[in-house]
Amino acid sequence: MKVVFKPGNAYEEIDCFDFREYDHGIVLHDEQGDNIGYVPFEILSHIEPHEGEQVPFEGGQPPEPAYDDE
Numbered sequence: 001m002k003v004v005f006k007p008g009n010a011y012e013e014i015d016c017f018d019f020r021e022y023d024h025g026i027v028l029h030d031e032q033g034d035n036i037g038y039v040p041f042e043i044l045s046h047i048e049p050h051e052g053e054q055v056p057f058e059g060g061q062p063p064e065p066a067y068d069d070e
Contacts, residue, residue: 003028004045
């Protein structure tokens with residue numbers, strides 16, 4: 001997958017195999033499970049799956065986001 005973030009005036013990308021989400025950001029892992037980077041949520045733009053990593057949704061559409069009434 002490709003993680004896109006904006007640390008300054010330009011967008012940057014990091015290719016990774018997997019990531020783990022924490023309170024303030026995500027840690028990126030390679031195929032061996034080694035840490036290859038950290039991206040704080042404040043600068044994270046989006047995560048793009050590579051071709052072949054995409055999983056189709058049931059019914060073809062993503063689920064509606066759940067809203068918390070609290």
